[in-house]
Amino acid sequence: MRFLELDEVTKEYPTRGGPPARVMDRVSLSVQEGEFLAVLGPSGCGKSTLLQMAAGLLPPTSGAVRIAGRPVNAPPPEAVYVFQQYSRSLLPWRSVRDNVAFATEHRLGRRRAREAADEPLKLVGLEGFGDHFPWQLSGGMQQRVAIARALAAEPAMLLMDEPFSAVDALTRLDLQSLVLDIWSRRRLTVMLVTHDVEEAIQLADRIIVLTNRPTTVAEEIAVALPRPRDPIATREHPRFLELRHHLLERLLARHAG
DSSP states (O other), X not given: OEEEEXXXXXXXXXXXXXXXXXXXXXXXXXXETTOEEEEEOOXXXXXXXXXXXXXXXXXXXXXXXXXXXXXXXSOOTTEEXXXXXXXHHSOTTSOHHHHHHTTTHHHHOHHHHHHHTHHHHHHTTXXXXXXXXXXXXXXXXXXXXXXXXXXXXXXSEEEEESTTTTSOHHHHHHHHHHHHHHHHHHTOXXXXXXXXXXXXXXXXXXXXXXOSSSBOEEEEEEOOOOXXXXXXXXXXXXXXXXXXXXXXXHHHHHHHO
């Protein structure tokens, strides 16, 4: 079943004294329930703009966005957005537990939300860090807090905006494995935007490749790699290497053009 649909979505911005600047041109894509979809494209092509429209944070100029068959005109309760800049999304004056509790305080109240925060913290490997503050944690641990806060809201879908781009390479591999484990356990629907070819192949069931601006869909690829995915062995699989070559060749050719 299609869980998220973007139908002929176009985005334009006004310019001073000229025609509107079109950054996205009739993009259509869908995410099946329980699927892990990666959206891959060069820097500046509008990947984050696309994700923000999917999240109801930014209205399209034309076209439609639907979640579970309903129009998206505001942030839908089924989906949670995980930001790229974890250091800006966490509240530095709140403890780790209180940052996670922030997702459900409006619904559960402060005390129950704090109690409920321990389970998602355990799920992301931060059991025992609830009383720390974000500034006392490494970058990778801070991103784990952001993921735990997203999970506390019990979403059906995660919308992830290059969530590992600000951490080092080894931490990125660790966080990728964490997200795959959570996706598998919770049977979430995930839409991830990234410019990292290997990350897209490692995580996704399917990859949507975007062009440069004005952005359109260039290609849709079924990854067709066995699961569970290992951070080393999967990257040595012939299918992984085939996709890596194809995607890098496509993206580099478009960049050169």
